[in-house]
Amino acid sequence: MMKKKVLFCATVDYHFQAFHLPYLKWFKDQGWEVHVAAAGSLKLPFVDKKFNIPVQRSPFQKMNIEAYKELKKIINKNHYNIIHCHTPMGGVLTRLAARKVRKKGTKVIYTAHGFHFCKGAPFINWLLYYPIEKVLSSVTDCLITINKEDYLLAKTHRFKAKSIKHVHGVGVNIEEYKPVEQSEKFSLRESLGYRPNDFLMFYAAEFNKNKNQELLIESLALIKDEVQNVRLLLAGEGTLLNKCKEIARKLDVSDNIDFLGYRKDIGNLLKISDISVASSLREGLPVNIMEAMSSGLPVIATINRGHSELIDNEQNGYVIPTNDSNSFALRILEVYKSKVLCKKFGLAGVNKMKNYSISRVILELKDIYSVYMGEDTNETQSKYNRSYI
Structure with a gap:
């Protein structure tokens, strides 16, 4: 009997390395053949075939036409049982390329990692991305959203996907990202060149307009x-x-x-920090905040749908109006001056992240996948590698 096949698609292959290795492995554990299509030449584990296709982030790049043609050839040739696409352009091109095979039984799943149109988004985003997502939902068997605002938006705007589901993000490894004892924190600080009495605020994000690090710098100037x-x-x-x-x-x-700069030791940087800060204008469900909360850090962040989903104001941190450096600075001072508050927020964050763990998301996705796999998958969780849970 031929192995069943699944194809994962995204804009860039780093997306899979950063967020989806546990789920690629899960399919391998079921005996499926796993293929990946995205731009980039990374060598990914748990993958039988990898296709480097020239997907571009901008919808206006001509190379996306070539990427579409290559995707269509790959999809028509390999007879996939399931195609799961991610990222805006990965989702657009893949669903367009899979229209023909979907009529023959291939199931198409799309995870929206935060719609580009949302409450507070620029009008141009609604003008461009909303009609695209609305139209393409009609060639989607299952639309997966990772925050409640997007889920409700897809439901209330009557997106035509056969099924619309909500899962708790891509999952956080709560065994890797966890609080440490004070002695370990100070030892790590010393190894990285910091002092025990330093008050360390941490943010990991690309320097772009959306991530808005300027707000953090302005807030720092107010409290220094x-x-x-x-x-x-x-x-x-x-x-x-x-x-x-x-x-x-x-x-x-x-x-x-x-x-x-670019760091591969985010876990250690969180372990040495006192609080996590975040200044972005828009987020789907930010992994950096989930990792910080799982590490036991209070979080001070700007209001957006992703932050508000994770941060219960005055319970595990604070959410602040966008670009209000004065309020941001005052909240930093509150946490700095109160060890009791700092500990309370940290513990609440750790407890909340139990619902966002990789093991929890695996179960949620297993329930979704099982509908389209044509077989019972209840026994498969026991085979799952605990190192990812």
Whole structure:
């Protein structure tokens, strides 16, 4: 009997390395053949075939026409049982390319990692992305949303996917991201060049307009005289990195900020930190916040659908109006001055993340996949590698 096949598609292959390896492995554990199609040449585990196709993030790039043609050839040739696509352009091109095979029985699943149109989004986003997602929902067997606002939007706007589901994001590894004892925190700090009495605020994100690190730099400038040992740790790269460095110089806080660049040790950086901060304008369901909460950190973040889904205001952190550096600074001071509050927020965050663990999301996705797999998958969770849970 021929192996059943699943194809995962996205804009770039790093998306799978960062968020979906446990789910690729899950299909392998069921005896399925796993294929991946995305731009990039990363070598991914748990994958039988990988296709490097020139998907571009912008819908206006001509290379997307070539990517569509290649995707269509791959899909028509390989006779997939299930196709699961991710990211906006990965979702658009894959669903267009799979229209013919879907009529022959291939099931098409799309995970929306945060609709580009949402409450507060620019009008151009609604003008461009809303009609695309609405139309393509009609060639989607299951639309998966990762936050409640997107789920309700798809339901109330009558998206025509055969099924609309909500899952708790891509999952966080609560065994890797967990609180540490004070002695381990201080030892790690010393190894990374920090002092026990430093007050460390951490944010990991690409430097772009949406991530809005400028707000954090402005807030830091407002508290630096009152919290003389404060340091803002900013991990990431991007087009606005140099602009943020210049803003830090103008506000005289360069000595209080560490621009860390691309880092692979986010877990350790969270372990040494006192609080997590986040300044983005829009989020679907941010993994960086889930990892911070799972690590036991209080979170202070701007209001958007992703942050508001994770942060219960005054329970496990604070949500602040967008671009209000004064309010942001005041909330930082509150947490800085109260160890009791800091501990309360941290514990509440850890408890909340139990619902967002990889093991929880595996079960949610298993229930969805089982509808389209044509077989009972109840016994498969016992085979799952606990290292990912």
